[in-house]
Amino acid sequence: MKRVFVHGSYLISSLGFGIKENSTKLFAGKSGSELILDKKYYPKAFFASKIDNKRFNKVFKDLFPDIKNSYTFFEQLLIFVIQQSLKKYPIDLKSEETLLIISSTKGNIDLLAKNEKSKWKENRVFLWKSAQIIKDFFGIQNKAIVISNACISGVEAIGIGSRMIREGSYKNIIVAGADILSEFVVAGFQSFQSLSSKLCRPYDANRTGLNLGEAAGVVILTSEEKKSDIEVLGSGISNDANHISGPSRTGDGLYFAIKSAIDESSIKVEDIDFISGHGTATNYNDEMESKAFQLAGLENTPINSLKGYWGHTLGAAGLIESIAAIETMKNNLLIKTLGYDKHGVSIPINIVKDNQSLPIKTVLKTASGFGGANAAIIFQKTKNNV
């Protein structure tokens, strides 16, 4: 079976631009979330993680001085992160063995608003259109693939990418994900009463809901081992088949995804050194996760959630959290779960409360979301890096 290696990680978030800025702030315990009062998103103040717009406009213009302003914010984010990724790991974009996979839940949904609608062609709001525009920008030959499976999109996209490398049709796959803050999404989550008015507290007894966030992230998956530190061993996707907006009460869905990923990886449960959890800080999600980790025999394995730093960045979450997991592996340093203080899920899972040095070779990343979907993926340091 072909091996799948990870290269060219890059991200933009509320914490900053690039791996270094983000990981420095993660390791320092700094949150990118804040109280936002902007009627563009919501009539009242809400707590969320926002990208520094002014700074982004400047760096985007610096990187692409010749581009006229004909790309939306969502598209610009993806173009920018992919360009930075390709700088780190150049690939033959025109090759028929190169594929672009985009992960997003709502893409250009902000264009649907009354005062935006007239500015763009109607089909610009569709995810396939965004993917086409980005593919054409880079001159990629193959049709771009878009995965839109709510909050698991990012983890699922990396899983799909690694499967398609093993399938044999592609040598290099760019997996990029983004979601932006919009009135559409903020008001929607508010109507669901699932937003916290303060910094979110994953797995904590006093958790009161999630913080939304915007971000973009990218990795390049390749069958070429050269100088790679990390590989993808296996992945699994599942469905709770229980409720469209509430997670399983037993955790069996997420457990099936974890088991499928472990089986494919040919590793034992004990080989997993660390779990990068989903941990949205909603009551039911965090509880469900704890049950799934117990079912999988992982209740003693250290686990964190990064939602306290970046908020829930929807289709980007799986990508940027996987990138953080990779940094965790490279630095052998676990990042504490910001917002977690008093244990608040019924299973005594081992939540990382303080940063902690630990040799980490193998990581499990999970995600769960609306529609009852769950995803799990296993990353491992390559042998020459252990």
Added chain:
Amino acid sequence: MYSISKHIFFSKNKLLSNFEMLYNFENSLTFANVFKTIYKDLGVRYPKYFKMDALSKLGFLSTEVLLQNRSLTEIYKSEKIGIIVANSASTYIMDSKHQASLDDKESYFPSPANFVYTLPNIMTGEICIRHKFKGENAVFISEEFDTEFIYKYTNKLLIDNKLDATIVGYVNIDNDDYEAFLMLVENKEGEIFDLNTLKETYTKYKLLTWIN
């Protein structure tokens, strides 16, 4: 050996199963009317159906006809049954409805019952709940049904033993048009599931609904 047990196509107010016409309504009828009539005619009692958005209803009815009272969980483990579908317009109809509840600040009233249906994978989620599918699931968004990619990906899941049975196809609806094409693929003897058969079956359905 993976084979196609059945396929259905639902578009332009016509619903066909294994190339046979099951329903053929006048073009002038709205999709809402057509869906309602088929739901009643199938004799399904599933109150959740009435809460669903148009995309979920389309996926739900198409799957009911595809499975026709067959319970796949009697043969396969739940976690080995999946659904892999493509779609083009995502949840455009519900997106517009949710956005409309925000645009007019005088009657600003976003509804959670609408918002949850602004994710295309709720449609696959509804199908998974109804038929207890707990395995691999994915919703790909493409301008048109990309048979080649969907085939390669689904086939990879089958040969890797991630799945023993799966629904694979295309489910799409926007203000102007709707189309559902679903195949049931299982680990058993029968008509082989390969790219050519997938492509030819889909093309033949497009032609059949065009002519009739």
